[in-house]
Amino acid sequence: MKLTLPAQTILLPSPVLIIGTYSPDGKPNIMNAAWGGIASSKPPCISVSLREATLSYHNIKQTEAFTVNIPSEKFLKEADYVGIVSGREHDKFSETGLTAEKSKLVNAPIVKEFPYALECKLIEQIDLGLHTMFIGEILGMVADSEVLNTKQIPDIEKVRPMIFGSFGSMAYYNIGEKLGDAFSIGKEIQQV
């Protein structure tokens, strides 16, 4: 039975984005954000939406840079932790044992232990209400060689990223089985 329901911000799957920023005095911070996605192919852009209450919001406003770090599933606890506490009271890198390495392209830290990171320069900010959407142009990427395919692209089966199940389950999941090839399996319908 179809039900008509109030508006909900439920997107399945939602990603687990670990946003890396520096404060103006150079202290690195990371936070866990689920509101974001790729925004454009050319130029390559990604968006992430943050509340003004977060330290990361102010860091991005001031440095005009951020990284999007993708944790593999083995960093479950670390990824969740950096979404629970604030960088104002906690040094999240030292508390999680993660290592901040400065991006060579933008003024933002990369999480060394995570499989890959996108290095972003702020190009747009849109105040939508509780959240401000920050759009970053992706200037480069840093990745572990072990997670790349033969074309030097991160392979989801090697990255083993987490999925956020959003408010319906309030839990993280891993990637399951391969279902089929994109831009391919659908052709079976076309041929009917």
Added chain:
Amino acid sequence: MKLTLPAQTILLPSPVLIIGTYSPDGKPNIMNAAWGGIASSKPPCISVSLREATLSYHNIKQTEAFTVNIPSEKFLKEADYVGIVSGREHDKFSETGLTAEKSKLVNAPIVKEFPYALECKLIEQIDLGLHTMFIGEILGMVADSEVLNTKQIPDIEKVRPMIFGSFGSMAYYNIGEKLGDAFSIGKEIQQV
């Protein structure tokens, strides 16, 4: 070994968003988009980025409305198919056997067979280059009662959405195992 690589639009996981629109003469269309995400909690907003080459881009410009339909994994072929062909030459609803039902809130069609859909009114459009980001305010949601939890929120374990593995694998995946509770499992670090 860490490698420094060119910019890539690789976000893992990426969602499988089936965007529903009407042309000005009322013909329903659906397309498969991976570039998008939740943009704001209050007001509830979602973004989707489309190329000007798509029919859906022009439909949204004219109707100022769209739906975001989430397919369950059993609609693998249908979801892929509507990303391969254009609504200019194909009636994608009839060819896939899917049913268009008009949203009661916005001028856009809902895919009846899919577990749930977000009904969106266009509030912002940002030209970024090859893609234009359309930000929609989510006015309501339509969902199958079977995919809801006790709070009337779609549960990822019941929805069984697909994941797009992006350019590294060019394949779709399903949801794997539950890893832990969000805003909870990370507290084990805090207590160390």
